[in-house]
Amino acid sequence: MSQKSFHVAVVGATGAVGQQMLNTLSEKNFPIGKLSLLASKRSAGQVITFNGESHTIQEATPEAFEGVDLALFSAGGSVSKQLAHEAVKRGAIVVDNTSAFRMDPNVPLVVPEVNEQDLLKHNGIIANPNCSTIQMVVALQPLHEKYSLKKVIVSTYQAVSGAGAKAVEELKEQSKAVLNDEPFEASIMPCASDKKHYQIAFNAVPQIDKFEENGYTFEELKMMNETKKIMHLQNLEIAATCVRLPVETGHSESLYAEFENGNPSVHEIREVLKSAPGVTLQDQPEEQIYPMPALAAGLPDVFVGRIRKDLDRDNAYHMWVVSDNLLKGAAYNSVQIAESLIKLNLL
Amino acid sequence: MSQKSFHVAVVGATGAVGQQMLNTLSEKNFPIGKLSLLASKRSAGQVITFNGESHTIQEATPEAFEGVDLALFSAGGSVSKQLAHEAVKRGAIVVDNTSAFRMDPNVPLVVPEVNEQDLLKHNGIIANPNCSTIQMVVALQPLHEKYSLKKVIVSTYQAVSGAGAKAVEELKEQSKAVLNDEPFEASIMPCASDKKHYQIAFNAVPQIDKFEENGYTFEELKMMNETKKIMHLQNLEIAATCVRLPVETGHSESLYAEFENGNPSVHEIREVLKSAPGVTLQDQPEEQIYPMPALAAGLPDVFVGRIRKDLDRDNAYHMWVVSDNLLKGAAYNSVQIAESLIKLNLL
Structure with missing residues (x-):
């Protein structure tokens, strides 16, 4: 044929x-x-x-x-x-x-x-x-289908390759300068089109894209608005804090998720994610198995681990979601x- | 005298x-x-x-x-x-x-x-x-005194110097190896006394200290339990996700905080923190002013910025808290x- x-x-x-x-x-x-x-x-x-x-x-x-x-x-x-x-x-x-x-x-x-x-x-x-949105909704959708998502709080750990090849070059050159105690000038990160530029090597910068009037960055609002649109959840409570890290490729996300229905065990959550499309479960704390950008780079999967029940609310969970921001992202x-x-x- | x-x-x-x-x-x-x-x-x-x-x-x-x-x-x-x-x-x-x-x-x-x-x-x-607890409670206490703290969700971005001088050495040597495309073997991070060791250079590792049976790490439980003890808030809802970064000194924290009383504006929150002991406010998004570990290292203050009102709940706020983990920590x-x-x- x-x-x-x-x-x-x-x-x-x-x-x-x-x-x-x-x-x-x-x-x-x-x-x-x-x-x-x-x-x-x-x-x-x-x-x-x-x-x-x-x-x-x-x-x-x-x-x-x-x-x-x-x-x-x-x-x-x-x-x-x-x-x-x-x-x-x-x-x-x-x-x-x-x-x-x-x-x-x-x-x-x-x-x-x-x-x-x-x-x-x-x-x-x-x-x-947006890259940081994609990996999050791939992890949340299968859980939403079973337990109905109510609230999400996400803090991101984002790689510089999301800002382009020049940003990767800046991270590498700056890292060498810091290690050799040589002077350097930041010229790209955190946001090439914004006024000021800061060190990204061995630093954590809580700005991705420019700021909106309400104090959120565009990147944060992208995550919040795009998630509602993709998941068809206009009433979802969702807030994001987006942070750039000295990582070349692979975004990580610390997710807090509350559900409307049921209070599944961590085992049940893992079972749902195990059979979810696009998701690879990496969650064996006793063997120190969890997702990390250094392991995820180059692979198309969304990796999920560190799944824990919230100790105060039965319907709330914490997890760690990693994916290659240039691939699935x-x-x-x-x-x-x-x-x-x-x-x-x-x- | x-x-x-x-x-x-x-x-x-x-x-x-x-x-x-x-x-x-x-x-x-x-x-x-x-x-x-x-x-x-x-x-x-x-x-x-x-x-x-x-x-x-x-x-x-x-x-x-x-x-x-x-x-x-x-x-x-x-x-x-x-x-x-x-x-x-x-x-x-x-x-x-x-x-x-x-x-x-x-x-x-x-x-x-x-x-x-x-x-x-x-x-x-x-x-x-614990270092990561101290900087968080310094930022939360003045707000708790005015608005009564109800719930905290924190994701950390922790520096390697918290794991000692050898961990700093490992970060530097490994960073050089990665930049020069040379082989290396991780032998300390994420936790010297645990079984497996992972790359910390250009990576983000969601493990600090060993794992407890409930899937939380000791570091996460330390933050949760110590905060309750220091603030005399046994019923506080609190959850932590602790992550190690390729940063030498300076812990950062993405904090979500819900209060019982009132729904102050971001301006009011800033005014409270401005006069709070031990806190230095760095929060002018329009000027790209916010805390970062590269700026905080060597200083005794707890730096707070990126203060935003949650867009779904009037009594909830997000902020970014940074401090030198070897000093105030x-x-x-x-x-x-x-x-x-x-x-x-x-x-």
């Missing part, structure tokens, strides 16, 4: 997430008929090898989307705002990994393990959620969305 | 906290008549300079406490269990920085800004709380206790 294949465009092909998208498309053996690698004018002309074949980067212009079936965008919000509708106009379905359309009521925000069916309502653009989830589009006959 | 002076013994004088105790005694100009520096047999004979004078380390034996007025212990729980009562028997007051006596109902557990009056009930030994608090003993005519 011959399988349908697609003209796929990757926008932002030279970036950290773009590279992971290509890796994921290759590893998943995605049915690509034709591949267009698009990027800024500056990167045009570069040659990238994909599945053994050389591809020349083209400039991402409206015309570059002629004939494209599927366009995976990961080149920043302004590029998506400028070009996503141009791609749709030319017949492509866009899976956008930026925050440009996530809260648009006409755009489904999708984590396939959680709300794949929302794809049926798409209007050409599908948004890929970005590229892998985007390609999964594309696979779901095929499965649902939408592509 | 001549001031009374005291024969002070520092037990564990060669350790990371012992060194900070000597620095703090010197900086605070503590009235020392005679100084005995005690340590294990292995360290005996070493010479340490204090206020320009050379002192030879003596072995910590029962007899070494003859004539001592004040003994500051920081040489591990087993040394305290073995020698604290011997010191008391010989007339000394012991301020113990280990976990040996913290939950003993006959031993006051004291943070001077919070429960100085508990010193009046001492029986020779006073316990210095250990040595500085111990010396403050000694100062309080003088102030209360107990020494």
Whole structure:
């Protein structure tokens, strides 16, 4: 039986997430008929090898989307705002990994393990959620389905690769400078577009993205608002504190979750998560087995461990959730969305 | 007016906290008549300079406490269990920085800004709380006095120096190895006395101290139980998740706090903390001003920032609390206790 294949465009092909998208498309053996690698004018002309074949980067212009079936965008919000509708106009379905359309009521925000069916309502653009949101909802959804989620408090431990390849370089160079007692100047972290920059090496910085007037950062509000949208829980109580760490890849999250129904044992919670899609349970405290970013980097799973019952409330639990922010947090989830589009006959 | 002076013994004088105790005694100009520096047999004979004078380390034996007025212990729980009562028997007051006596109902557990009056009930030994507990209660107590604390959920971001000088060395050597792509073997973190050891460089490890049967670590239970004892709040709802980071010095904490009375504005919360003893407010999001371990190391204050109202509950708040775990978290608090003993005519 011959399988349908697609003209796929990757926008932002030279970036950290773009590279992971290509890796994921290759590893998943995605049915690509034709591949267009698009990027800024500056990167045009570069040659990238994909599945053994050389591809020349083209400039991402409206015309570059002629004939494209599927366009995976990961080149920043302004590029998506400028070009996503141009791609749709030319017949492509866009899976956008930026925050440009996530809260648009006409755009489904999708984590396939959680709300794949929302794809049926798409209007050409599908948004890929924020990295820190994705791993959290993958862990919470199977528990919500059984026990009905009421309240979430999350504190994050986020890796610098979420801020791009230059941020990773800054972490490495700065770490060397600190270890050698040499001077350095911070120029990217915590937020390249904000006024001040701080040391990230051997530090913990409680700012990711810019601040809103209510004192929360955009990253924190993204986690809170996107979770409600993806899980269809407009009345969920949820609060986030987002912190950047000197970790290259792999976001970690300390989660507190209260449920409406039942007070399952830790054993029951583990059983639910063991059979949950996308989740790998790593929870044997007696053997010191728990998730850590150093173990999760490079893997597509969402790892869950440190599951404990709250000692004061029977319906509340604590857990520790880790995933590769470039894979399940970005590229892998985007390609999964594309696979779901095929499965649902939408592509 | 001549001031009374005291024969002070520092037990564990060669350790990371012992060194900070000597620095703090010197900086605070503590009235020392005679100084005995005690340590294990292995360290005996070493010479340490204090206020320009050379002192030879003596072995910590029962007899070494003859004539001592004040003994500051920081040489591990087993040394305290073995020698604290011997010191008391010989007339000394012991301020113990280990976990040996913290939950003993006959031993006051004291943070001077919070429960100085508990010193009046001492029986020779006073316990210095766990580092991560101290900075949290200093931030919470002034708010509790006004609004009555009901529930706390804390996730920590803890520095390796809390695990001793060897752990700091491991972080540095491992960081170099990772940066140079060289092999390394973890041998101390996350817990020297536990079975397995994991990479701490560029990682986040959700284990501090060993695991209890209920899935919490000792560190987490210490924070929960010690907070109740220090604040005299046996019914406080409190849960902790403790995580070790690749930070040399300075613990950070993401705190969620619910209060019984009133729903103060963030401005009011800031005003209370501004005038609170031991607290320095660093909370101007519009100027990207918030606490960070890289800024807090070497300073005795507890820094509080990122104060936000919970968006779902009027009586709930989020904040970020940072302090030097070797100073306010250990040595500085111990010396403050000694100062309080003088102030209360107990020494």
